[in-house]
Amino acid sequence: MxxxxxxxxxxxxxxxxxxxxxxxxxxxxxxxxxxxxxxxxxxxxxxxxxxxxxxxxxxxxxxxxxxxxxxxxxxxxxxRSHPRRVMLLASKFDHCLADLLYRWRIGELPMQITAVVSNHPRETFRHLAFDGIDFHHLPVTHENKPAQEAALWSLIEATQTEMVVLARYMQVLSDAMAARLAGRCINIHHSFLPGFKGARPYHQAHERGVKLIGATAHFVTADLDEGPIIEQDTQRVGHHDTPEDMIRIGRDIERRVLAQALRYWLDDRILLNGHRTVVFAV
The missing domain is CATH 3.30.70.260 (ACT domain)
Structure with a gap:
């Protein structure tokens, strides 16, 4: 049945x-x-x-x-037999995008990818196989950001997208766009929030001499890196690790944290509880 x-x-x-x-x-x-x-x-x-x-x-x-x-x-x-509709956004760093595409391709993430959108051209991802998925290049500048967000929103509506995933999409959404996507947009931040918000978090962590680095998947809100947290993970580092070492180690953490958060959402395991989430993990 x-x-x-x-x-x-x-x-x-x-x-x-x-x-x-x-x-x-x-x-x-x-x-x-x-x-x-x-x-x-x-x-x-x-x-x-x-x-x-x-x-x-x-x-x-x-x-x-x-x-x-x-x-x-x-x-x-x-x-449960109807796959949920997901749009993937990425910038130059494509490790999270590549990981999600692989997990989707082998059936680990049962979803329908409505589109891949990037502020970088298709050639940036020439080594990735999109398997017929529509790719949209929406370059963003300070001057054209409102118009490009309008185009993105039109695409979300036209494809009946249920969830937008920022797979290392390095553009801050406007307050208006974040409000439109409330509860419908997951971001991966390359830090164990609430520590080291904003840009260059691995460099911030290195300067503070931390012994643990991590990544956080959270819902997007107008407050940067403040949205309800869905999933987190960490890995130990040492005094000998450079910021570049931390970036390399962090890529693995980011991939698995984002994939787990998306997996929870695809299986209806996340419920919003104000500024927090209830996650019914397996």
């Missing part, structure tokens, strides 16, 4: 799980996996449930809409 994933968040109160499972039972659903979290600090409840059913449209969908109104829920219901 088809598999569906239900995610929701709402003010915490007794009876939420009973109400959800009761509706599934009433409409012939069978739960395969379920995770929940009660945030005592914000008094909010979060749930992710995977279930099978003959159909999640029609009566079951209407039943969940009624339930969401009664509990004040932010609720999503998705057919």
């Amino acid at each position: 088809p598999q569906y994933v239900l995610t929701l968040s709402c003010p915490d109160r007794p009876g939420i799980v009973n109400a959800v499972t009761g509706r599934l039972l009433e409409h012939g659903g069978n739960i395969l996996d379920s995770q929940q979290y009660n945030d005592l600090a914000t008094d909010r409840f979060f749930l992710r449930t995977v279930f099978t059913a003959a159909s999640a449209t029609g009566p079951l969908q209407a039943s969940f809409r009624e339930l969401s109104r009664g509990f004040g829920m932010e609720l999503s219901l998705r057919d």
Whole structure:
């Protein structure tokens, strides 16, 4: 039978799980996996449930809409067989882009790539195989940035893109663009946030003599490198490591952190909780 994933968040109160499972039972659903979290600090409840059913449209969908109104829920219901639509943005550094394309090609990241967009020309990525994926060159200068962001937004809408991934896209989005993409744009920052924000974080880390460097995948907001954090990882370095060594080591961390964050989103495992996230990891 088809598999569906239900995610929701709402003010915490007794009876939420009973109400959800009761509706599934009433409409012939069978739960395969379920995770929940009660945030005592914000008094909010979060749930992710995977279930099978003959159909999640029609009566079951209407039943969940009624339930969401009664509990004040932010609720999503998705057919897992439909790949999610993702746009990849990159600049000159292409290691994250190459990694995501490889993982997509071997089936590790089940998604439909709507386009690859870069502020550098296609020749920059001549060693990468795009396998029929549309490539768009949108060079950005201070003067043309508003026009290029408008073109990018038109492309996002035309391709029905659900998520934009900044795979080392070295352009800061405007406040207006960040607001339009709220909850729909993941960035990889080459630092273990909240430390060493902004430009040249590996050089900042070297100057401070840190013993751990890392990378952070987070949602994009108007506040630079301040968005809700999804995934992080670190690796130990020593006094002998130069900034160039840290950049080399960091490339591996960035690749795996971004891929993991995207994998979580593709499987509906991330729920926003104000300035934080709830991640239902496997």
